[in-house]
Amino acid sequence: MRAALPASMIIAMTLLAACGQPQEPASAPAFDSAAAPAAGPATPDPETQALLASLPAPYNTADVENGQRKFALCRSCHTITDGGANMTGPNLHGVFGRKAGSVEDFRYSEPVKTAGFVWDADHLNNWLTDPRGFLPGNRMSFLGVKDPKDRIDLIGYLMVETGHKPGG
Template sequence: MSRILLPVLASLALLACSDGADPAASGGTSAAAQSVSADLTAPDAAPVEQAVALATSGPDLANGQRQFRRCQSCHTLNEGGRHTVGPNLHDVIGHPAASAAGFSYSRALREAGLTWDLETLDAWIENPRELVPGNRMSFVGLRNAQDRRDVIAYMAATTAQGD
């Protein structure tokens, strides 16, 4: 995506995902929990549009960057970055799992049939061993939903800046 289209796509994604209602007035679940859930499962939006909407909807990108430091021991995020212990994660959102050229993925992940949409990334970052038993990723996961949301938003924002 070009830098010119990103603000337009972000606006369109936010409009498409918004019903105009005040999330705090709906009762039941907390507004913060509803926001995280809505951001990760926005209906009818492509994964990249969801990611752009997420990155522009108020996550803590500084926290996302801090949390991503755990990922940096095995992954790079920059455009054209090399694979290390794990694959380069630049522009991973919206792409099939185990699809980066030049990286040797576990059989379990290759055969899982996943696409890295926001919901799948959230589940993966929470507990990769539970989502795909038998994969080689040794990361224990991030249990905090807000931290996961911030990491995904940071990844989306970093990817968007590099295009």
């Protein structure tokens, strides 16, 4: 008589079949901490390292992995990818070197629209320290990032991720 396959064997075969599936190509972002091995911090890819090194001090020493973690504070309202959507806040791609309040089809508050400066690291540092105090009456409901090192890491991360050009 032919016995049905034991359950354990069926499970083993199923597992084998699963292992045979092709792996997803590794297209993770440079600092996907979730994908980083548990054995230590992820090292940025060489291109990112070179870009980071070209940033003005102190942003050239930014811990971009920490910056990415801090960006979780912004993510609910902002995208940073090229062509990313405006959400509660405007898309931040290319924000360095961009005039404040100038993303088309985003409705800024009057204080941001008429601020008249161009975003650079210093302005961003002041903005993120105390958004309300820096441009009173703006509509970004965010208390700020109080730790100076976290701000450096976050600004470094943004510079690398939003298409900041060396020297720009």
